[in-house]
Amino acid sequence: MNNPYLPYPVRIDSVVTETEDRNLKTFKLVFLNPEDEQKFKYNPGQFAELSIAGLGEIPIGIATSPTEKGFIKFTVNKVGKVTNHLHNMKEGDIMGVRGPLGNWYPWDALEGKNVVIIGGGFAFTTLRSSIVYMLDPANRSRFGDITVVYGARSPGLLLYKDELAAWEQRKDINMHITVDGTDDPNWKYNVGFVPAVTKQKAPSAENSYAIICGPPIMIKFTLPVLTELGFPPERIISSLEMRMKCGIGICGRCNIGSEYVCKDGPVFTLEQLSKLPNEY
């Protein structure tokens, strides 16, 4: 019997420090057994359990897109026991990955639609996955306009800065990068909170879906903006965070109402969320 609790062994191929506070690092992982990579078929929006023997597991969104082959990447914030240890791990170290887990952004429904991506802080990981996925030459024609509003507290706290810069140059994606504030005189993008920038850029709700991930306070103030722009609740998509253990809907920990966030989520539409207890 296939054991869904058994992680695939992986090797850390590289570690990149993303932010100036050094609290976020991106780990590029390569499967030790190539056949495991074949089994690890995922969609943007899914997550995986990163496993470190002796410490435990952590559920982390997959930051790479399935169009990127040969490796997977995770951007990890340093908060607890496992993540602190992970931040001290080096290239070549062995760890485990279990997944892919959970549902994903509704790519079938998004086909032929404009996609508005709104992200804040380090919740940009599965959004990066989604952007890379949609921009892939094989996929780009499947989607309409792509608009991205991405904010962080300061320029140094933005993730994936090189890619952001590259996307800025492209014609097939509307990038709106913003920071809450900066004293950098050379800052060439927006200054202001994500809700305000969203309101200002006013992406059209027509034939559009919005995917929103970020700190609760950002989501709280952005949702009214989206509603004002005409996005109905069933076209606003978000991803929940919960404490998880098994990741496969068995251990019961991430239960909200009749859903398990790990298996039935983490992606929910605003409409679905409105029918659930707000214990998240």
Add this chain to the structure above:
Amino acid sequence: MSEWEPKIVAFLCNWCSYGAADLAGVSRLQYPANIRIIRVPCSGRVNPKFILAAFRSGADGVWVSGCHPGDCHYIEGNLYARRKFALLNSQLEYTGIVEPGRLHFSWISSAEATKFAEVARGVIDAVKAAGPARHFIKKQAEVA
């Protein structure tokens, strides 16, 4: 096989006993090498959990040493500690977790290098007499 040598964890106050250990070393006073020193800011900083953690990890003995009453760098840390340790000591023996001779407390000032070496030898002898730790060691969890 070589003869068993006990592992002893010593929590030494930075302001006195740790200095005494240093002085004992500089003065070339001899005592066996069974003691692993952990420097703490005050004997009052030694949480009973530290002592339990040492035993759980397999220490054969634990020794806590601080400043003489009245000499605490923080005025009264060791006086609170004294009450804490009195109860801990008796409860550990009462529950059979620690046999007599494994857990030691002392007051040693930074000038008392000779006393430090003497007490160290005494602690080591007592732990040797108690033998290898048997009771309270966390090994592989006893689960299904």
Add this chain to the structure above:
Amino acid sequence: MREYTERIREAAKRLLSEQRVDTVIGFRRGTVPFMNEPFLVKSVDQVDQLYWDSNCGINLANYLPKRTDRVAVVAKGCDSRNIVVHLLENQIKRDQLYILGAPCRGMVDKRRMMADLKGKEPLHAEENGKEIKVSGRGFQVTFDRQTYLQSNCAICTHRNPVVYDELLGDPVEEQQGVDRYPDVRRIEAMSVDERWRYFQELIAPCIRCYACRNACPLCYCPTCFVDESRPQWVGKTIDPTDTLTFHFLRAYHVAGRCTDCGSCERACPVGIEVRKFTKKLEKEVKELYGYEAGVTPDQRPPLDTFKPGDPEPFIK
């Protein structure tokens, strides 16, 4: 003990309607024999649910920390001592409390009655003065209340509340010449290996549900040491070393604070005599520092103070 029921209701009604308090904490009658449920009365129309008999062994002081309202609470001797401990530890303010003191003749031990019923299931229990009439399918037995007291109540020396705003009845006679520690001395007399085995066997049935900890009014830490992860002091499984670490440290954390109210033992679903851990500490505190928890509102708890000449025979 049942006569308090009416007085509690009367007092609750009066205090609520005079707006002396916002809420009243007492018990309501349980749904199964030998059990009552701690109950918060918020309005006068709930007052008649209040109830009192010999099955009110849960310590109501447990429900006080961090309360912000003005609250009346029914307090037995032990509960009142725990209120004193709360006051000393700033968990609640005296002026928000209205203590309905319940001079207490002891609570009964469900477990011992159940044991003597030998598998027969009690369906009804009714207390009448000194007797408890128990009946079930095809049987009826009468238990003598005094014989079936909780073991901590049988050796209680503070049956009357030590602080109160009014008493629900005349003070009861305190038990005289009680030997509180025969069991402690019996364990002390064992060899160290016997003591180790004794405590191993004592905790063997533990399922780590933490009912003992949570029933205790003293266990109000925002994060208990068993829940700390950095570092993790103790494993979470039922491994004997981990379970013993938990019980040892739980008892140690209540040293000099424990009033021997017996809530921990009463709450334990698997019948572990967890007071075996706490009573030794209580005895030591009394012998070394002459302190009894919760009896003197103006004296700091023993581990929160010291005397220059404290005994130190164990220190080199």
Add this chain to the structure above:
Amino acid sequence: MSDIYISRGKFPEIIGQLMARYRVYAPVLKGEYHEFAKIEKTEEADLGYQNTRLSPKGLFHPHAERMFEYSLVKDDPQAGILKEAPKDFSPRVVLGIRPCDAKAFQLDDVNFDTTAYQDPWWVRRRQTTTLIGLACNEPCGTCFCTSLGTGPFDTAGLDVLLVDTGEGYTAQVLTQKGKDVVGITSGWESVSRTVSEKMEGLRKSAEDSLGRQFDFDPIKQKDMLELFNASFWDEVQFACINCGTCTFLCPTCWCFDIQDEVWGDKGDRIRLWDSCMFPLFTFHGSGHNPRSQKLQRVRQRFMHKLKYYPDKYHNGAACVGCGRCVKFCPVNIDIREVVRRMSATCVCPA
């Protein structure tokens, strides 16, 4: 297959025959209470019991069990790579389990054995275990199985159902697994009419003694959020001390934690029972806790059993009415009272 019968005197032989081929687990008296344990001698099995204090869920989902082991030796190429811990999955018989507890395993199956994921330990134990049930002739005062779709003589989830008819036991064989275990035993006879009538009488009196203590159906119809926001939770939760007694004793509470433990240069990944009553259960790494309040946790336990589970699986409540939580809750929170409140037609505003 029609019912069969064996006299009380011959029954120990049946147990002996089972023990020769299977690992046999049965109620064993330990201290004042019974618990399911592997028996080494036929006389250890005590079928005169009422029910175990701990539910038998531990037979399939132990309090704590090793999932994986690993080495942490520095130069070991396998260091940090998890290996499944070896387990004994040889065939076993659980003898004398109560119908409510067997039903509970069925309710838990929909969690552990899904189309997407199969919990390997649960599923393998379920596959290799045969359940020989024992009908309840005298249900407890705290039992309410009949109010939740099972009953003292319910056969759901069982392979064989025994009924103690006084002088002996009747056996109703219910599945192929049941046929197989009964097939290796001998000494059975056919059921006489008197025994058959007696059995019916026992069933009726047991079911009548339980009655219908509440009506669960209205809860199914109600809106989840209306129940969630109901004002009665405040009163329900007051007495709760947030211990794990109810969840640990419950046959349908399956929630677990996963922990790594290291000793020396080896380690284990262990899973162990956890409880939604504990604040840590939902505590995020960030410090945020969606169920930081006692009320939220108490509500979660009852809502999960009585509303979320039924809504998710359309399988009835995740409660079989065994009454353990009622009996052992230190503060007498009675799930029957909670069901009555949840199903009451008018959930009046605060």
